[in-house]
Amino acid sequence: MGCFDPVNIVPIEARLFEDCVDGYFPLSVTLAHLLQRQCFGSALIAIRVAPMMDIPNLESGAPVPLHINPLYSGQIDWLVAIARMQPLGSCSIVSGWAQWHWNDRARDKVSRLPHSLRLAEPAYVHGIGFVQGHLRTRSLGRVKLAETSSCVALHMPNIDLSDFSTDVPQFDTVESLCWSLNPTYFLEWFDHSVVGSWGCRYSLNLGNGSEELLLVEKRCEVIWRALISDTRAYTKRSFDAVPA
Amino acid sequence: MISQELNDRITRIGSGTPAGTVLRHYWQPAALVEELHASLPIAVNLLGERLALSRNQLGHWVLTGRKTQIDEPVVCYPDADQIQILEDGPTYPVAENNGIIFAYLGDGEPPDFPNFDCFRADESHVFAFKGLWECNWLQALEIGIDPAHASFLHRFLSDEDAEGSYGKQFRDTVVQTDIPITHVLREYPCPEIDVEETDYGLKITALRHMDNGRTHVRITNQIFPEAICIPMSQEMTITQWHVPIDDENCYWYAMFTSFGEPVNKEVMRTQRLKEHELPTYAPKKNRLNHYGFDPSEQKTQTYTGMGMDINVHDQWAVEGMGTIQDRTREHLGRSDKAIIRYRRMLRKALKAVEMGDRAALPMQGNAHVKTIVGPLSNDTIALTDDWFGVSYRADLKRRAACSWDASIL
Numbered sequence A: 001m002g003c004f005d006p007v008n009i010v011p012i013e014a015r016l017f018e019d020c021v022d023g024y025f026p027l028s029v030t031l032a033h034l035l036q037r038q039c040f041g042s043a044l045i046a047i048r049v050a051p052m053m054d055i056p057n058l059e060s061g062a063p064v065p066l067h068i069n070p071l072y073s074g075q076i077d078w079l080v081a082i083a084r085m086q087p088l089g090s091c092s093i094v095s096g097w098a099q100w101h102w103n104d105r106a107r108d109k110v111s112r113l114p115h116s117l118r119l120a121e122p123a124y125v126h127g128i129g130f131v132q133g134h135l136r137t138r139s140l141g142r143v144k145l146a147e148t149s150s151c152v153a154l155h156m157p158n159i160d161l162s163d164f165s166t167d168v169p170q171f172d173t174v175e176s177l178c179w180s181l182n183p184t185y186f187l188e189w190f191d192h193s194v195v196g197s198w199g200c201r202y203s204l205n206l207g208n209g210s211e212e213l214l215l216v217e218k219r220c221e222v223i224w225r226a227l228i229s230d231t232r233a234y235t236k237r238s239f240d241a242v243p244a
Numbered sequence B: 001m002i003s004q005e006l007n008d009r010i011t012r013i014g015s016g017t018p019a020g021t022v023l024r025h026y027w028q029p030a031a032l033v034e035e036l037h038a039s040l041p042i043a044v045n046l047l048g049e050r051l052a053l054s055r056n057q058l059g060h061w062v063l064t065g066r067k068t069q070i071d072e073p074v075v076c077y078p079d080a081d082q083i084q085i086l087e088d089g090p091t092y093p094v095a096e097n098n099g100i101i102f103a104y105l106g107d108g109e110p111p112d113f114p115n116f117d118c119f120r121a122d123e124s125h126v127f128a129f130k131g132l133w134e135c136n137w138l139q140a141l142e143i144g145i146d147p148a149h150a151s152f153l154h155r156f157l158s159d160e161d162a163e164g165s166y167g168k169q170f171r172d173t174v175v176q177t178d179i180p181i182t183h184v185l186r187e188y189p190c191p192e193i194d195v196e197e198t199d200y201g202l203k204i205t206a207l208r209h210m211d212n213g214r215t216h217v218r219i220t221n222q223i224f225p226e227a228i229c230i231p232m233s234q235e236m237t238i239t240q241w242h243v244p245i246d247d248e249n250c251y252w253y254a255m256f257t258s259f260g261e262p263v264n265k266e267v268m269r270t271q272r273l274k275e276h277e278l279p280t281y282a283p284k285k286n287r288l289n290h291y292g293f294d295p296s297e298q299k300t301q302t303y304t305g306m307g308m309d310i311n312v313h314d315q316w317a318v319e320g321m322g323t324i325q326d327r328t329r330e331h332l333g334r335s336d337k338a339i340i341r342y343r344r345m346l347r348k349a350l351k352a353v354e355m356g357d358r359a360a361l362p363m364q365g366n367a368h369v370k371t372i373v374g375p376l377s378n379d380t381i382a383l384t385d386d387w388f389g390v391s392y393r394a395d396l397k398r399r400a401a402c403s404w405d406a407s408i409l
């Protein structure tokens, strides 16, 4: 357990989501469309095994060519990033982690993905979206304080909530999952939570207490189930597992 | 618009290829039981391999490698006395299930069969058939998981009487209504599509919002790696595999499963034999005769002008893309949701087999394959607020009234 002050935990308006994003546009444009469609100010997103391309000298607003040169294409094995709406309706990718490979192996030596990156076909994206509000955060832009309870919270060192209502709703830290935005946890949570057991592998490992941390309550399971409704409704096990 | 390298990766199925390895981890339909009435052995051409199916002294089915004859076409059924079994060739496990001989061409132990309706139903309630498509298996599969295409490709400009619709797709009325499916598909061409990943693959829901706060709900499924399960009529579902013969040819194998009366196999076989040549099961309408295209029919009756058999429409659409669809020139849209989700599952599986992680594949490893039942597959019309409940209850009702054990709870 790291240092952890419940006073610094702020429940925020957030929602688990899944969506299908267009390809072909620069990724920042694609993600701006996603945020607008879902009415989020920012989002923590995950993409798995998606074909990508980066075409040299192609203006960001120009159409993609009819035929793709194999040297310009590759595959994202996984990508976790925070996408944030900018004032002019564009989107910036604030930070992210990814593993990928290019068909042009020489490009794999470069350890960053370019700003001009595009998805080569539409992709399935899921994550946690954050509603825009007045609370300024370092990692997620301006987020909205939860009015009632929320299963998502931020641990924010040195937070000053004096501008906001004094009754900040409770957030149950004991039963929560927590990341200092560690991509592996995030990916595993999304990919295995539906199939495997919940949360027990995750402990409140809070680092040195000076970073912003994202907390998601285990009770989220209910929301997650609602979101995917009856994904496993036709296996006998999941019928047993659906909460009454 | 993926690169040629990625397209090869997801389409080519020869021995040792990543996609071929994924498919080889699952039971594959290898022959119809009705084919075995010919003298044995019979040729089986599966996943790029030349095989022969015969019986051993104990009467068990045996699938072994056979010698390829000079100038042998890809789709061929040499006479039994022409088939030479390879002495040092492979031997594969075989299982017979409701009219189909399944084979396992992978390493290690074959997985269990899931408890799907087509396998659970009494033999009297399942009719199996197959047909040849001259194209890669993946494009054949992908048309089956696109719920929007039916509103265009299978558009009938007027509705037929549901009488005489037995054994045909899209000819019934919707459960508890007198609205023909053809009417719904034609009038509401832009479904809202929802895709969920499941234990067995994908559950695909197409919602067509109609007038008066009602919604048509059509639930279909992708069963990993290369099957679909879709409603055919109020009484029947179709579970259909798209099985590669080689990279450029495939068979669809279908199990028509009835929740009501026993299947009238004679009627269904006669309907289909009218459209197919034996022993290849090649469709009589094909590229050479322009799929029976008739411009006057197109003016007045159907979208394609290729007759009332929707299989021909699909066959034309997928063969028309070329033997292996050139996905370097493809632009999927967001309505291709299920195809996008499916390719994601496939690419994950390709990675898993390359890492030697078989357990990461759907319905393998620790998965309780035998507990997988269903999948739900029906057409209903509901008040929009309760579409999920209506579809679900209609399925339970059909299961409760079923003569074989179709229970899922």
Ligand SMILES: [Fe+2]
Binding pocket: B143, B144, B149, B150, B153, B154, B310, B314
């Ligand atoms: Fe079709």
